[in-house]
Amino acid sequence: MTAGPLAPHASRPSTGIAADTTDLSKVYGSGDTRVVALDQVSISFRAGEFTAIMGPSGSGKSTLMHCAAGLDSPSSGSVRVGTTELSRLNDRQLTALRRDRIGFIFQAFNLLPTLTALENITLPLTIAGRKPDQQWLDRVVSMVGLSGRLDHRPAQLSGGQQQRVAVARALASQPGIIFGDEPTGNLDSRSGAEVLGFLRDSVRELGQTVVMVTHDPVAAGYADRVVFLADGRLVDEMAHPTPDRVLDLMKAFDTRHPRTS
Numbered sequence: 001m002t003a004g005p006l007a008p009h010a011s012r013p014s015t016g017i018a019a020d021t022t023d024l025s026k027v028y029g030s031g032d033t034r035v036v037a038l039d040q041v042s043i044s045f046r047a048g049e050f051t052a053i054m055g056p057s058g059s060g061k062s063t064l065m066h067c068a069a070g071l072d073s074p075s076s077g078s079v080r081v082g083t084t085e086l087s088r089l090n091d092r093q094l095t096a097l098r099r100d101r102i103g104f105i106f107q108a109f110n111l112l113p114t115l116t117a118l119e120n121i122t123l124p125l126t127i128a129g130r131k132p133d134q135q136w137l138d139r140v141v142s143m144v145g146l147s148g149r150l151d152h153r154p155a156q157l158s159g160g161q162q163q164r165v166a167v168a169r170a171l172a173s174q175p176g177i178i179f180g181d182e183p184t185g186n187l188d189s190r191s192g193a194e195v196l197g198f199l200r201d202s203v204r205e206l207g208q209t210v211v212m213v214t215h216d217p218v219a220a221g222y223a224d225r226v227v228f229l230a231d232g233r234l235v236d237e238m239a240h241p242t243p244d245r246v247l248d249l250m251k252a253f254d255t256r257h258p259r260t261s
């Protein structure tokens with residue numbers, strides 16, 4: 001039913017690009033309330049790379065992530081996940097693509113309280129009617145250090161452990177790309193560092209592609225690349241970031257683009 005371009009393992013395209021946008025614009029509202037959230041953004045997320053998206057509040061980070069993940073539709077321009085052009089998909093195909101080829105990690109862990117950790121991790125596969133690849137699952141569960149906690153329900157886990165369940169859930173289906181929206185925003189710095197370490201390990205050791213929106217220079221320091229948005233445009237990018245270099249660049253932006261509100 002979801003054969004062809006939506007088959008799960010079509011998610012490792014030969015182009016080496018896990019997702020990209022071309023001249024992506026997003027306009028909300030009209031007249032006095034018109035807001036250009038994204039202004040002709042063209043960006044590629046390379047397979048096997050960890051990218052952080054940074055920028056001031058309102059610069060368009062979440063909008064870019066939502067459009068790239070097929071959660072929101074562009075006003076103009078195009079978005080591809082692997083080699084699939086999202087505008088060509090109907091709603092049912094888009095839902096299948098999000099389920100089969102994209103992993104999500106949000107600030108709120110979004111776990112189902114009545115399910116165990118293991119059931120939460122395998123839920124997207126269960127919904128898709130797919131059998132987990134047991135070897136992969138074992139690897140993911142041991143990487144995030146949850147082996148002894150699989151029978152626990154979310155309420156019996158710490159915040160950091162719950163987010164580790166969410167990381168394992170995102171990895172379980174071997175998606176072509178994982179999007180994280182402030183994935184450590186609700187965690188203390190130690191748990192946050194652990195979760196970021198797992199995300200980085202998933203890229204280094206498992207070849208996963210991760211794109212993460214963050215305000216935190218320390219979190220961005222775990223990425224291979226940081227891209228900076230201001231006023232809906234891509235304004236800079238840094239390879240091999242360190243927290244100090246990211247902080248310096250953010251300070252320079254504040255001088256160049258003083259906030260009016």
Ligand SMILES: Nc1ncnc2c1ncn2[C@@H]1O[C@H](COP(=O)(O)OP(=O)(O)OP(=O)(O)O)[C@@H](O)[C@H]1O
Pocket residue numbers: 028029035036037055056057058059060061062063064
């Ligand atoms: N559903 C919407 N309707 C109207 N305007 C919106 C909507 N979503 C976002 N915007 C506007 O688009 C712009 C970009 O918002 P977006 O949430 O992408 O920014 P952000 O960089 O993620 O901000 P933050 O860091 O505060 O989360 C903002 O001016 C915002 O007010």
